[in-house]
Amino acid sequence: MSVKVFFLCLALLVLAARLLLDWFNLQYQKQNGGELPPAFASKIDAERLQRSREYSRAKGLLGLVEEGGGGLLTLIFLFSALFPWYDQYIRSFASGPLSEGLLFFGLIVLLQGLLGLPFSLYRNFVLEARFGFNRMSFGLWCADLLKSLLVGGVLFVLLVGGALLLVQSFPQSWWLWVWGFWAMLTLFLLYLSPVLIEPLFFKMSPLKSEALAEQVRLLLIKVGLQAGKVLQVDASRRSGHSNAYFTGIGRVKRVVFFDTLLEQLNEKELLAVLAHELGHWQCGHIRQRLIKGQVVVLACCYGSFLLLQKQSLTGWFGFDELSFAGQVLLLGWFGSLIGFFWTPVSSWWSRRQERQADNFAVDLVGGGQDLATGLVRLAKENLSQLHPHPLYSRIYYSHPPLLERVAWLEKQTKK
Numbered sequence: 001m002s003v004k005v006f007f008l009c010l011a012l013l014v015l016a017a018r019l020l021l022d023w024f025n026l027q028y029q030k031q032n033g034g035e036l037p038p039a040f041a042s043k044i045d046a047e048r049l050q051r052s053r054e055y056s057r058a059k060g061l062l063g064l065v066e067e068g069g070g071g072l073l074t075l076i077f078l079f080s081a082l083f084p085w086y087d088q089y090i091r092s093f094a095s096g097p098l099s100e101g102l103l104f105f106g107l108i109v110l111l112q113g114l115l116g117l118p119f120s121l122y123r124n125f126v127l128e129a130r131f132g133f134n135r136m137s138f139g140l141w142c143a144d145l146l147k148s149l150l151v152g153g154v155l156f157v158l159l160v161g162g163a164l165l166l167v168q169s170f171p172q173s174w175w176l177w178v179w180g181f182w183a184m185l186t187l188f189l190l191y192l193s194p195v196l197i198e199p200l201f202f203k204m205s206p207l208k209s210e211a212l213a214e215q216v217r218l219l220l221i222k223v224g225l226q227a228g229k230v231l232q233v234d235a236s237r238r239s240g241h242s243n244a245y246f247t248g249i250g251r252v253k254r255v256v257f258f259d260t261l262l263e264q265l266n267e268k269e270l271l272a273v274l275a276h277e278l279g280h281w282q283c284g285h286i287r288q289r290l291i292k293g294q295v296v297v298l299a300c301c302y303g304s305f306l307l308l309q310k311q312s313l314t315g316w317f318g319f320d321e322l323s324f325a326g327q328v329l330l331l332g333w334f335g336s337l338i339g340f341f342w343t344p345v346s347s348w349w350s351r352r353q354e355r356q357a358d359n360f361a362v363d364l365v366g367g368g369q370d371l372a373t374g375l376v377r378l379a380k381e382n383l384s385q386l387h388p389h390p391l392y393s394r395i396y397y398s399h400p401p402l403l404e405r406v407a408w409l410e411k412q413t414k415k
């Protein structure tokens with residue numbers, strides 16, 4: 001069996017595994033979605049439960065089509081005559097490695113974006129609208145699209161163009177330079193994104209409720225994080241979904257509440273959610289994620305350097321010659337195959353951090369009751385899937401499944 005055939009088999013196996021997992025998840029929901037554990041029974045009625053089942057199913061089916069279609073198109077492109085033709089075509093009018101690389105990847109990214117547009121339209125204006133979540137006008141959707149194109153374009157030229165220049169300038173050690181350059185950009189973006197990028201899409205402001213702001217201030221003092229910012233964002237302009245997140249390092253550390261979340265939870269529940277987010281700060285999760293990400297990027301850069309130096313991929317795929325960009329594309333695709341096997345590890349790590357943050361919140365607010373009721377209320381408002389397939393959640397879930405999480409939190413209260 002040639003290496004190319006081996007790759008094709010591996011890719012088909014991974015695609016089949018992904019689609020099967022989606023399918024298992026849909027079936028599991030169908031079979032078990034009607035049951036409610038006692039902790040939820042008084043809070044979610046039969047009608048809500050039915051709607052959440054329908055919503056999960058509709059989202060799951062769309063995901064299945066998107067994943068299957070995307071996966072197959074990628075394979076057709078890479079394993080047919082299209083790929084060498086595209087490689088040749090770009091080379092025929094590019095004037096050097098830099099323009100060649102930018103054109104090569106730029107057109108592919110654009111094409112991917114174009115193919116994704118119908119899905120984005122359907123998701124927002126059909127699926128989300130049907131369940132009452134979409135609040136976006138078509139105008140706002142278009143404006144978002146244009147701004148994303150602009151921001152994406154600038155970042156693309158910086159990231160890809162910068163890396164290509166470094167590859168040319170340091171042929172024997174570019175892997176280290178490219179990694180260093182990307183690491184620096186990541187760090188810059190952490191500081192610059194709240195000032196340059198986020199305001200293009202969202203309006204962040206201090207908490208409007210004075211009473212809540214005062215409680216938040218007291219909680220921040222309690223954990224010694226007075227310098228951190230707690231903000232609210234006008235997420236309701238786009239969607240009825242609610243959430244909270246933490247981000248940033250150093251002086252740009254902040255917790256952000258969606259305004260929809262502020263409407264849905266009571267003050268105690270909001271403080272419990274905040275305590276969880278503060279747990280991420282206190283446990284150093286941002287730092288850990290950054291370091292983990294950088295280690296992975298460094299390993300990928302070095303691995304790519306070794307494979308590209310020997311031109312291994314060109315031979316493996318049976319090509320006489322392939323541009324540098326073409327080889328990098330193959331590498332990226334190969335990396336995405338390996339990424340599938342890495343996903344469960346990464347998810348496990350993330351769930352572990354979420355449990356640590358929950359632990360922290362329980363200690364800080366003296367019990368898990370408020371976080372538990374808050375999470376159940378959020379699940380109800382967002383029509384969250386309550387019954388993921390155990391294998392599916394183990395592989396993909398960044399947070400522990402809700403039933404498990406709430407059961408654990410409620411136990412902490414009774415201690």
Ligand SMILES: [Zn+2]
Pocket residue numbers: 276277280354357
């Ligand atoms: Zn969290």
